[in-house]
Amino acid sequence: MSRELNKKIRxxxxxxxxxxxIATGLSLVIGLVLTRRLWLTVKMAAIFFIALMFALGKFRERSAGAVMGSAFSVIVVSYAYDFYSDLSLLFDCKGEELEIFMRSAVTGMIxxxxxxxxxxxxxxxYMGMISITRRRTLMIFLYAFIAACLLPFMLELSNIVTEITLLLSxxxxxxxxSTETKLGKTGRLSILFFPIAAAVSALMMLSSVLIMAVVPLPGSGEYPAAFLVLEKVLFGAGPIIMIIMLLLFPFLLFDKQFNYDTQKKLQKAEDALK
Structure with missing residues (x-):
């Protein structure tokens, strides 16, 4: 393994x-203190542990495998319940109510x-039960995963944190x-700048909320058109930045070792020598 490459990815x-x-800590405060949703707090606590393992560099250690697997299992149960809830609501709706609810329910279930x-x-x-041997297979799944997560376009902090955690995991x-490559640099750079992008996105969305709170209400005759445009730009730019970063994340895999790809390279080298 290249020492320089390992330092950059670390x-x-x-x-x-x-x-x-930091983001999970905010979600924990919101879930426990403001909404008092215990289950949300349990899920966020599991994600906080996973994030902590990333920061400490302990997530690959065999001793942490069972605990990491248990943390991911909490997310599994949580989203299985979400899927069941959306499906139940979909079956309970009728007539016009079904048409209104259909899009949000279907995208939510996906x-x-x-x-x-x-x-x-x-x-x-992470528990060592399976391994992914092909880079292409994982990248196809990751981009399908990103598309599914962006489909509802709901800016809920707990969902965003969960999805990014799984993507990074x-x-x-x-x-x-074992060798330095060029293709992975884009994805590596996007993850290095993730904290900055997250802060800028949050600042932009917060600024848009503050603008709407300060200026007069629409219909009062005093609502400046310039403020409306600025509010839309700020609120739209934050999510766009995060989406761009999400799309770049999987390029990190070009600096990763996969058994199938390694064997394929060795086979090509052997064939070239014959």
Missing amino acids: RAEFFSGLALS RSAFVFAAAIMCALI LCFIPENS
Whole structure:
């Protein structure tokens, strides 16, 4: 393994874990103090532990495997319940109510199903029960996962933190390559700048809320058009930045070692020597 490459990816793991720990801490406060939703608090506590393992660099250790798997299992149960709840509501709706609820329920179920699948994969991988041998297979799943998560376009902090945690968990677990490569630099850079992007996105969305709170209400005749445009730009730019970062994350896998790809390279080298 390249020492320089390992240091760069380790730095990415630390900053990502730190950023997720801060975001999860905020979610824990919101879930426990403001909404008093115990289950949300349990899920966020599991994610906080995973983020802490990223920051400390302990997530690959065999001794942490069972605990990491248990943390991912909490996410599995949570999203299985979310899927069941959306499905039950969908069956209970009738007539016009069904048409209104259909889109949000279907997109929500698709997202819950993908998060459920990703959490199961993470639980089994970190407990050492399965391993992913092909980079292409994992990248196809990750982009399908990202698309499913973006489909409902609901900016809920607990969901965003959960989805990013699973994405990083699948990106970080494969071993680093033994040689330096160029393709992975984009994804590595995106994860290194994740804390900055998250802070900028949050600041933009907060600024848009403050603008709406300060200026007169629409219809009063005093609502400046410039403020409306600025509010839309700020509120839209934050999520867009985060989406771009999400799309770049899987490129980190080009700096990771996969058994199938390694064997394929060795086979090509042997064939070239014949």
